[in-house]
Amino acid sequence: QVQLVESGGGLVQAGGTLTLSCVVSGSPFRINAMSWYRQAPGKERELVARMTSGGSTNYADSVKGRFIISRKNAKPNTVFLEMYSLKPEDTAVYYCNADLLLITNGETSFNTWGQGTQVTVSS
Numbered sequence: 001q002v003q004l005v006e007s008g009g010g011l012v013q014a015g016g017t018l019t020l021s022c023v024v025s026g027s028p029f030r031i032n033a034m035s036w037y038r039q040a041p042g043k044e045r046e047l048v049a050r051m052t053s054g055g056s057t058n059y060a061d062s063v064k065g066r067f068i069i070s071r072k073n074a075k076p077n078t079v080f081l082e083m084y085s086l087k088p089e090d091t092a093v094y095y096c097n098a099d100l101l102l103i104t105n106g107e108t109s110f111n112t113w114g115q116g117t118q119v120t121v122s123s
Contacts, residue, residue, distance in 0.1 A: 002026035002112055006096045009117030012086055016121070020081040022096030022114055028103040029110070034079040035099070036069060038092035038119075045095065049081060062089075086121045093118050 008020040024031065035050040049059045049069035057069055068082040079096065096114035101107045 004114035040092040
């Protein structure tokens with residue numbers, strides 16, 4: 001099967017920077033899109049940023065201009081979320097989501113989540 005492993009969370013002061021990483025591994029697959037979501041205590045999970053296989057991106061209004069989602073040619077199965085000018089309201093558990101095509105005896109759509117990584121921004 002497929003696994004997503006996130007890393008890079010932690011504690012940072014307001015105005016600081018963090019970069020999250022999410023690595024996809026496992027069964028043969030193609031990536032349709034990769035996304036980052038977050039869930040703060042007492043709130044619903046929300047989309048932060050999404051990137052399609054073609055490179056199109058979209059962001060939540062609250063993070064536009066501060067966060068960047070990307071993939072590197074040298075690491076095609078890894079998606080990054082660079083977070084700049086962090087604010088206390090960015091505090092949440094951040095989850096990676098993968099929208100994939102599993103390539104086994106044809107192609108099967110498959111969507112999966114990582115385990116989440118905590119980001120805490122102190123004021």
